[in-house]
Amino acid sequence: MELYTKESFRNRDLLEVVIQKKEDNKNNHDIVEKQKEQILNTRRTPEVVSRPSSRMSSKQTSIQTEQKTKENNFLTQPENIAKNNVSQTIQSMAILCLSSSVVLLLDIYIFLIGTGDVPESGFRNGSLLTSASQYEDVTEVFTAFSTLVIILSANCVLVCSMQCFIASKVIKTVDGPERAMKYFRECSSSRLVAVVGFFISFPVFLLTLMLCVVLRLKRTPAVTAVVVLIFGTILGLLCMVQNIYHWYDEMSSASRGLPAYEDSNKDEDVNRDLNTLV
Template identity: 80%
Template sequence: MELYNAESFRNRDLLDAVIQKKEETKTKEHEEKQKEHVLHMRRTPEITSRPSSRMSSKQTSLQTEQVSKEQSNVTTESVAKNNVSQTINSLAVLCLAASVVLVLDIYVFLMATSDVPDGGFRNGSLLSSVKQYEDVTEVFTAFSTLVMILSSNCVLVCSMQCFIASKVIKTIDGPERAMKYFRECSSSRLVAVVGFFISFPVFLLTLMLCVVLRMKRTPALTAVVVLICGTMLGLLCMVQNIYHWYDEMSTASRGLPAYKDNNKGSDVSRDLNTLV
């Protein structure tokens, strides 16, 4: 019985030792798991914070791009609206000038082609024969008709483009659509504008011929000389303006400055002197 008791105690001690070792290993494994969990929890904020920072930077960049796009849209719309208003105003002024030239030409045509009484304006005039009178009348009729056609074409095109642009500008994206309309119809507008500037010196020639047809020698010579001088002055002004316009457009297309460094101060002082 004593041997049995001693062996049983030994077995119990072995069992206790084995159980303690198992418990110690379990506790160690549990502690290691807890440490790994803590380390994992410490690492996860860093990992999750990076995408958030990236997302925040992306959001800010997208917001700045949207704001810049909105600002650019507002600026382009305001610029387009300003350009449309300036174009409409210039076309309206041109239409008014062409209509005045048209009315004056019709009046001169009716006055020159009226019936001349016998012994009237041809006596003592520059025209010595009936054939010369008829030839001058034919030339006068051709020039006057040309002025009528060019002026009426300018009035028609300018008034039509002003009317259509005023209707288009009220729609969605109206200023941009109106500028597109002006660009697409630029060819007809160019023809109308060039025709108007051609019709003005031709109208002065018709006035000269009307003076020759309807007046006597001395007033006719005086009026013809004055009209020739006025026509030459008008042509020179047109050539000067066209030359400087072409010069400014060519320098702008090449990207050159408007003033040179040496001439800028003198040009500004000259402008101030002319304004005073």
């Protein structure tokens, strides 16, 4: 029993010594690896180690701020696009409202002149209208056209001013630009009616002015004014048709994904545009 116990103790001591040596070797190996890693890091980034902490902190803060600004710009890009679209829509509607207001005021003034008392040198002395029945017929047509212009212009002023006012209030709320664009899309039908009514009211206004000239002026100035107004009305209608045609052409080309200029005629078109601008 004594021998067995002595041998067991001896074996245990030997095991402890071996385990301790292994732990020491492992610790030494870890220390050597850490030193190697430090040396490699110093070789890879010598500039970073040599720089002072103040410069490193300033560079890190500048990089962080640049990243934040890029993220903010990426997040706010749709909002900026919607805001630009809303501002452009409001500006165009404001111009349209101002134009229709001018036409409305002029038409009211012409309506008051045309529906006044019969002038002393009216259809009896040197006028294009030779009888009272002709005067009444022309007055009826004049009243109808003038009333139509008043209605169309007033409708355009009402719709455009209302949508501008409501959009300026909606844009101040949370997600304002997106909500304003949604409001414009939902109210596009009334806006289309107002815009079409304005473009119809302008040639009708010229016809109303022509009838007022016939009612109030004598033969020679009336004929001259009527001829000028007829040519002006035809020219305005042709300009409207040309603009609408090219607008429809460009919109259809954009929807089909076609380029703005053909490759063969691109340089010629650009040079021609520059020459016309000069």
